[in-house]
Amino acid sequence: MKKYQAVIIGGGSAGLSAAVTLKNQGIENILVIEKDGEPGGILQQCIHNGFGLQTFKEQLSGPSYAERYIEQAEDLHVDILCNTMVIKLNPDKTIEYVNAEEGYVTILADAVILAVGCYERSRGAVEIPGERPAGIYTAGQAQRYLNIDGYMVGKKVFILGSGDIGLIMARRMTLEGAKVYGVAELMPYSNGLPRNIKQCLEDFDIPLYLSHTVTKIFGHDRLERIEVSQVDEHLKPVPGSQMYFDVDTLLLSVGLIPENHLADEAGILMNPRTKGPIVDDNYMTSVPGIFACGNGLHVHDLVDFVSMEAARSAAGAVRYLNNTLKEDHKYEVFAGDGVNYVVPGLVSASCDHNVEFFFRVRQNFEQAEIVMKSGDKVLRKLKKRKLMPSVMEQMVLTTKMIQELEGDITITVTEVSDGK
Amino acid sequence: MYDIVIIGAGITGTMLARDLSRYRLHVALIDKENDIADGATMANSAIVHVGYDPEDDTLKALLNVEGARMYEKICEDLGCHRKVTGAYVAACGEVEEKHLDILADRAERRGITYEWLSGDEARKEEENLSEQVTKVLSFPTTAVIYPWEVAIACAEVAVTNGVEIYLNTCCERITKEEDHFVIHTNNGDYETRYVINASGVGAEKVYRMVCDTPEFKITPRRGEYFVLDHQVHYVNHIIFPVPSAEKGKGVLAVPTVFGNTLLGPNSDYVDDPEDTGTSFEGLDYVRANLTKTMKNVPYRYVIRNFAGLRPSSSCPDFIIEEAKTVPGFINAASIESPGLASAPAVSQYIIQNILKKHLELTEKENVCLTREKPLAMADLTPEEKAEAIRKNPLYGKIICRCEQISEGEILDCIHRPCGAHTVKGVKKRVRPGMGRCQGGFCEPRVLNILARELNISPTEVVLDAKNAKILESENR
């Protein structure tokens, strides 16, 4: 059985960044396994600009951002095994993969980094009643048809969900000559980044129907018509509020879910909120030596954060490989009032580096107070304007604070604006 | 001139086509849809009921018990999936428990294996069984199958033995000549001595083409379902509530052959025989009624909803007979549940009790009624996988990441007799798109493979029906 110091599953932006970090930190014997024909992951189909502002201080397209990392990986002689699918990850860190050249192979790794990305929620998962004709796609699927294969899926388009991919596709398809009739969002706020609402909808006069959803699909062969209804505060359709759109295409941009079944099968503990593994300050999962990062850990809106997080998980793996991780008590990190989730979910008492928490709020906040507590002790308190679920927030726990922790950590967000 | 034309390529029609293909007969099987098994056979609970449910002295009771016993061999012969899960009929309280006695009595008389369990004993086997369940009648030999897989395999065998299959061929009118019929379709006329009407919800309409006063009336009755991802293991057995006259078999939890769970169906009469849409009301009904027998339903693992139409009939029993006023026209109508379980026996009944009276049934030479199981990577051990890939590297190229389906499997299902020529056809045969991403990831890849193998433009590839185009236009 072939042995590696570290194997990275997934060659998207997370996997590439993790590989580069490992090499730079002296871990030589590594392998990246990628299912597709080339590395880069989801970035390869995101041909719009808007990547890398934080990392490279310029606006790159998805493929060019990926290219920067692919070049670094090549310079460092990272082995990337493409067209290869990992079928199974075992708790003993053996990895079973399959490809056309080698067949079915099992290898062993001292450390494993899961960088497997996410998948899009489908129609079934959001329960849209009605018929099941052609013409209903996830936004990413339509994006792939258009940007990779070169085909338009339709000309009269409606979009359910205001996730970023949907917004970007609204603009893209409009520019390619389609008519986008509108975007319906179940929640009273958008799930996309504000800049995408502005640049992809408002600039093209595409209406955004907040608190609305698609309540019926019509069409036997190809989609012919949809029914859109307003929803009440319990997210139930309001009778009498129906609108009808005669469209041939419905794009769904209703959420991304970490691709977690490898982790699940390996017995790794999951966070039901993120649907990804629970990790500690080293991005290590509940199975020692297995790490996770990127969209396979929790869904990110900016690739820069993915690259950064992956580098941190690789640093964690290096500590693990160098035997510098101490077995110690781990404090839990909870999402308190107003917070949907926090990653990492555990902090080791002996952690000797700053820990940056990524978290998302549950609803929009005008003027918010963010409080990080350990037991009853307030570690940090911060006022911030305009918080929304679509934008990931950060907060740092310093090494000094870690030394003074009194118990588990909770982050809460409350509205403090006047008159509310 | 055909000896026999079968209208309808569901489980009834395909099973019969396979059985007839061993004889020296000229047989055609036609269906209005673009693939085999696009009707009720595509959307049901997939259970091979053992036969305790139908009333005494009915064809249903006779053919169900017999059909169920034939499935093990059939699935072996055809290389089809079948999983013996066992079934629990779960009673809540004394009144329902009494009803179980009736079922047990029927089972006893029909030679069907059964066992009694207390509520607590059953909950030891099924942790998600509701606390309200007080007593369970267990039928350990109950199995689940992949219904359309069996229908497709039957069609494949039939075609190999010389049966002609015409898809996208809708029977619109039938004229009766002196000693034969002419079936008029959108795809030409078919002359035949005998007609078998196996057209499911269409059976009354087709019958009316030769008879103004049919003895039965068919009203489509819809059943809607949730499908759970196989990542969650929810039930081991099929869980039934106690059946009732009004609600039929009720809302079930069914483990499928591939480890998914089906939750449903409801029962709702609809007007349109094409209306397999789902509804808020229907799905709410399923959710509400499931709580009777089940708890902790993990709805967050739902990956799909679907609905099927039962050919509900004014006649409570199967109607399998030569039409009284139209000699040569044979109805296999009113085939509601347990139509799937009964199908092998229905086919034999038609041949032995009806066709044999009219036709000389001599066996052909060199027929092959079996099919080798298509190679499915998911069923293989690591060593077998390695071997398969060595022989054909395309089995190492994974196209569907949720269900881990390789390009080799997809090519095989396209190039077989009765092969897939649509995205849904590939999905029905080898499962890419059946997983949690529902094809979001693999559909573009499957579409490109279909275009390449069928030598057509990607814009000509359809989802299912022949006008169900997936891509609108090239964008270059």
Ligand SMILES: Cc1cc2nc3c(=O)[nH]c(=O)nc-3n(C[C@H](O)[C@H](O)[C@H](O)COP(=O)(O)OP(=O)(O)OC[C@H]3O[C@@H](n4cnc5c(N)ncnc54)[C@H](O)[C@@H]3O)c2cc1C
């Ligand atoms: C459509 C879209 C638009 C976006 N737009 C922007 C934007 O404008 N600006 C911005 O900054 N960010 C944007 N983002 C965010 C950011 O680009 C992504 O979140 C980031 O690229 C994700 O990287 P990843 O490596 O975690 O996942 P991925 O890129 O999905 O990579 C995961 C890789 O793992 C491979 N893989 C998975 N399972 C296996 C397995 N079992 N075996 C082998 N390989 C496997 C996959 O093939 C894939 O290549 C966007 C994201 C999406 C989805």
Ligand SMILES: Cc1cc2nc3c(=O)[nH]c(=O)nc-3n(C[C@H](O)[C@H](O)[C@H](O)COP(=O)(O)OP(=O)(O)OC[C@H]3O[C@@H](n4cnc5c(N)ncnc54)[C@H](O)[C@@H]3O)c2cc1C
């Ligand atoms: C919700 C539900 C759950 C069920 N659960 C079970 C179960 O668990 N176990 C069980 O044993 N049974 C079950 N059944 C019943 C079983 O599915 C059916 O009895 C069986 O599939 C009927 O098969 P068929 O071939 O007779 O009809 P179908 O599969 O409906 O086939 C009829 C075919 O005829 C074609 N057709 C119709 N009109 C024309 C025309 N004019 N010209 C050409 N072609 C035509 C249609 O396109 C169709 O393909 C269930 C049914 C439903 C709907």
